[in-house]
Each structure stands twice: as structure tokens, then as C-alpha cells.
Amino acid sequence: MFCDSTKHHRNGKVKMKDEKISNELQNLGIKAIRIQGSEIVNNLEKAVDRILEEVKNNT
Numbered sequence: 001m002f003c004d005s006t007k008h009h010r011n012g013k014v015k016m017k018d019e020k021i022s023n024e025l026q027n028l029g030i031k032a033i034r035i036q037g038s039e040i041v042n043n044l045e046k047a048v049d050r051i052l053e054e055v056k057n058n059t
């Protein structure tokens with residue numbers, strides 16, 4: 001799971017780096033879950049629900 005900020009992803013170079021990491025993890029059978037830091041701060045329950053849903057759908 002990655003905690004990201006929206007501001008961080010406005011940079012195209014950073015976005016390409018994140019995509020590369022996600023692809024490498026996917027090749028290992030691992031799905032990256034990216035959740036914005038603001039979502040964690042403002043609605044932790046929703047963030048946790050998203051994580052649990054991803055885990056449920058990928059096991």
C-alpha cells in the first residue's frame with residue numbers, strides 16, 4: 001500500500017516512477033494499492049474499507 005499526495009503526482013517523472021514500481025510489483029504477483037494521504041486523514045474509515053475491499057478481491 002502506498003500513501004500518496006495529489007501534489008506529488010502532478011510531476012510526470014514521479015508518476016512514471018510510480019507506474020514502473022506498480023508494474024514491477026505486478027510482475028511479482030503483488031498489486032499496489034495507492035491511497036491519497038488526504039483520504040486517510042479526512043476519512044480513515046473509507047481508506048480502510050478500500051484496502052479491505054482490495055484484499056478481499058485479490059485473494
